[in-house]
Amino acid sequence: MDDRERLKAFEQTVLPHLDAAYNLARWLAGNDHDAQDVTQEASLRAFKFFGSFRGDNARAWLLTIVRHTFYNWLRKNRPPEIAGELDDEALLVEDVSVNAEAVNLRVADAETVHRAIAGLPVEFREIVVLRELEGFSYKEIADLSDVPIGTVMSRLARARRQLRKNLAGEFKTGGAQ
Amino acid sequence: MNCRQAQPLINPSLDGELDAAGILELEQHIRDCPACALAWRNAQALKKSLKQDALFFPAPTELRRRIKAELRSQVETKSRWSFWHWDWWTAATTSVATASLALLLTVTLNRPSAPQRLTREIVSSNIRSLMANHMLDVVSTDQHTVKPWFNGKLDFSPPVKDLAAHEFPLIGGRLDYIGGHSVAALVFHRHQHVINLFIWPVNEKDSTPAVPPPLQGYHVIHWTNAGMTFWAVSDLNEKELMEFVQDYEATGLLK
Numbered sequence: 072m073d074d075r076e077r078l079k080a081f082e083q084t085v086l087p088h089l090d091a092a093y094n095l096a097r098w099l100a101g102n103d104h105d106a107q108d109v110t111q112e113a114s115l116r117a118f119k120f121f122g123s124f125r126g127d128n129a130r131a132w133l134l135t136i137v138r139h140t141f142y143n144w145l146r147k148n149r150p151p152e153i154a155g156e157l158d159d160e161a162l163l164v165e166d167v168s169v170n171a172e173a174v175n176l177r178v179a180d181a182e183t184v185h186r187a188i189a190g191l192p193v194e195f196r197e198i199v200v201l202r203e204l205e206g207f208s209y210k211e212i213a214d215l216s217d218v219p220i221g222t223v224m225s226r227l228a229r230a231r232r233q234l235r236k237n238l239a240g241e242f243k244t245g246g247a248q
Numbered sequence: 249m250n251c252r253q254a255q256p257l258i259n260p261s262l263d264g265e266l267d268a269a270g271i272l273e274l275e276q277h278i279r280d281c282p283a284c285a286l287a288w289r290n291a292q293a294l295k296k297s298l299k300q301d302a303l304f305f306p307a308p309t310e311l312r313r314r315i316k317a318e319l320r321s322q323v324e325t326k327s328r329w330s331f332w333h334w335d336w337w338t339a340a341t342t343s344v345a346t347a348s349l350a351l352l353l354t355v356t357l358n359r360p361s362a363p364q365r366l367t368r369e370i371v372s373s374n375i376r377s378l379m380a381n382h383m384l385d386v387v388s389t390d391q392h393t394v395k396p397w398f399n400g401k402l403d404f405s406p407p408v409k410d411l412a413a414h415e416f417p418l419i420g421g422r423l424d425y426i427g428g429h430s431v432a433a434l435v436f437h438r439h440q441h442v443i444n445l446f447i448w449p450v451n452e453k454d455s456t457p458a459v460p461p462p463l464q465g466y467h468v469i470h471w472t473n474a475g476m477t478f479w480a481v482s483d484l485n486e487k488e489l490m491e492f493v494q495d496y497e498a499t500g501l502l503k
Binding site: 073074075077078081082086089090092093094097098103106107110111114115118122123175176177178179180181183184185188199202203204208209224227228231234235238 | 256259260263289291293294295296297298300302304308311312315319428
């Protein structure tokens with residue numbers, strides 16, 4: 072395969088997932104400008120390493136690269152946002168106390184949900200987007216973010232708990248209809 | 249099932265990650281437990297809140313256009329370079345004068361020519377195959393399994409031959425990656441030595457075996473025949489490797 076054929080194959084298998092790539096970058100970076108930078112860099116990198124793509128899941132492969140590109144970018148541009156290691160183990164016990172918040176959660180409008188997601192720490196934003204907006208399975212998320220599947224489950228549960236809290240806060244302040 | 253067991257299963261169940269038996273047990277528990285039923289409804293409401301098209305950001309058209317343009321220009325620039333390199337390498341072989349000029353250029357630019365880079369890549373690939381546990385994807389004392397094994401894994405059919413009669417038994421094959429594309433690698437033995445034969449299709453005229461200078465103690469011979477290019481690499485001495493090449497070319501295809 073020469074470079075032109077390689078580009079053609081890349082355009083056919085990988086570029087159709089550019090929406091997914093930008094969506095993840097947009098949620099991670101929090102604004103359009105930085106998301107475009109990250110997506111562009113990730114796409115060029117993906118092309119460079121296209122030869123190593125053997126799998127059948129081009130979307131997961133591209134998003135893995137977006138994720139790496141983003142965290143490199145974050146380290147360079149916004150180091151304070153990199154929190155300490157998430158304590159992924161502390162969860163299962165903690166989550167059972169969900170009963171304590173005996174609120175009735177309503178379905179919220181997009182704007183409210185947007186604010187609630189945006190208020191999550193970056194690792195939680197990431198897992199919520201991968202699961203709920205991109206629709207990846209636990210196993211795919213585990214492969215994509217290079218963590219054990221148990222960590223995916225506990226992190227996702229914590230992210231949702233936090234998200235529910237944020238939404239409940241939005242309801243209180245009258246952000247939701 | 250009690251609440252402590254039920255609650256961690258609520259989200260996996262809504263995510264479609266719970267098996268049928270688990271779902272059944274969970275549903276039974278929820279029917280009898282108002283607290284867990286509430287947790288279930290909340291989890292469901294959260295999922296519904298997240299399933300809104302307005303939350304998905306599609307890539308801006310301008311970004312898409314920019315990425316495509318950048319990729320195109322990268323490919324164009326690169327192909328001009330490699331054409332140029334290949335060109336003066338070919339010229340170099342035709343006369344001593346151009347050879348020294350090419351050498352000068354190589355030194356000046358400090359960039360290896362395309363065939364040199366390829367030789368280097370072939371030799372490293374050979375070394376990797378010996379080091380890592382990655383000599384063979386398909387092991388075959390039965391050589392007839394090697395050829396069909398490549399079917400569907402490559403977009404071409406490599407000419408697989410066995411040279412057992414010439415004391416170069418075929419022992420298997422694997423997929424490898426050379427010069428930006430997937431290639432077939434056939435593995436042969438001679439006594440304790442291993443020969444890796446890399447094969448991929450090219451758009452070039454047939455060429456007789458050429459012997460670039462050995463690299464890191466490995467001998468390399470390459471030739472092109474009927475639209476396929478062949479690179480044999482081994483720690484065998486050059487004479488025996490050339491015998492292998494000649495035997496390979498003289499032997500008929502494996503049926």
